[in-house]
Amino acid sequence: MEPKNKDTEGVRAVDRALDILLAFRQGDRSLSASELLKRVDLSRPTLYRLLRTLEMRGFILASGEPQRFQLGPSVAHLAHVWGSGTNLADLAQPVMRRLWETTGETVALLLLRGSERVCVAELPSPQPLSFKRGVGHSENVVNGASGRAILAFVPDAEPYLQDKVPAAQLPALRQALVRIRDQGYAISRDELIKGAVAMAAPVFAGDQRVLGSLAVYGPSARVDDAAMERIVALLGEAAHELSALAGAG
CATH class of the missing domain: 3.30.450.40 (GAF domain)
Structure with a gap:
């Protein structure tokens, strides 16, 4: 049963990460963690953990103090691939x-x-x-x-x-x-x-x-x-x- 549980957890993590990306709307230049928490059903520690992972893969850019987050170049790459195909x-x-x-x-x-x-x-x-x-x-x-x-x-x-x-x-x-x-x-x-x-x-x-x-x-x-x-x-x-x-x- 353990592999199945790990698979389930992995799918849930992907699902939550996608929720974060889809929380950005047209006109959003950047969002704070508090603003994101109003749009996704996540705890603050889980949000930060997933944001760090997304940032490592270029899907999120973090800047400022307090931190604000915006979509990164990996999102633009996928949009270009989708558009060209x-x-x-x-x-x-x-x-x-x-x-x-x-x-x-x-x-x-x-x-x-x-x-x-x-x-x-x-x-x-x-x-x-x-x-x-x-x-x-x-x-x-x-x-x-x-x-x-x-x-x-x-x-x-x-x-x-x-x-x-x-x-x-x-x-x-x-x-x-x-x-x-x-x-x-x-x-x-x-x-x-x-x-x-x-x-x-x-x-x-x-x-x-x-x-x-x-x-x-x-x-x-x-x-x-x-x-x-x-x-x-x-x-x-x-x-x-x-x-x-x-x-x-």
């Missing part, structure tokens, strides 16, 4: 399919690549009158709803605008980006394809970096103001769900 286009399929089924319009996922947004997944509308761009299609991020839904959330949009937008149009575009940030989505009509309406919402990574956009395309003959309002609401929910899958809190 995860195909967002694959993760997005269930989310995109539900959006496709509820809207009946073309749904696409576009990712930021340099100054371009590239379509990495698309579910074309089954309706006779529809619009699609195709996987692999790319366009500058200053163009279209799916581009500007990304551009509005990059840390600095100005480098993307250089030599791409006439100087006379820059003030209006900057104002448009502010509106997109405020409302959380972008809409374009008859811009890249005559007769098409495009609606797009940003998709974020765990560090709140914008990864790309989720978009819905449909003909203006079918997507009137009421349909647009309904689709935008569904699109926002889907983009939020996809961001969560990508690690955003």
Whole structure:
């Protein structure tokens, strides 16, 4: 029975250590032991013992007096490995399919690549009158709803605008980006394809970096103001769900 007991104790220690790591929330730069004890069901001696072990393996950094604790480089390493091995286009399929089924319009996922947004997944509308761009299609991020839904959330949009937008149009575009940030989505009509309406919402990574956009395309003959309002609401929910899958809190 002794080996079994040791195994059980080992599993409990791992479980408690994971509870400590998961106690950190978005916005927590560092936490004191007292703050951690409010979030995990551990005694103070057990908390300190596990913190020391986590610190030795680089999962926790301790500093100051009294000590404060923050997540260490080993957490960042695991996040990088997870991110590099995860195909967002694959993760997005269930989310995109539900959006496709509820809207009946073309749904696409576009990712930021340099100054371009590239379509990495698309579910074309089954309706006779529809619009699609195709996987692999790319366009500058200053163009279209799916581009500007990304551009509005990059840390600095100005480098993307250089030599791409006439100087006379820059003030209006900057104002448009502010509106997109405020409302959380972008809409374009008859811009890249005559007769098409495009609606797009940003998709974020765990560090709140914008990864790309989720978009819905449909003909203006079918997507009137009421349909647009309904689709935008569904699109926002889907983009939020996809961001969560990508690690955003």
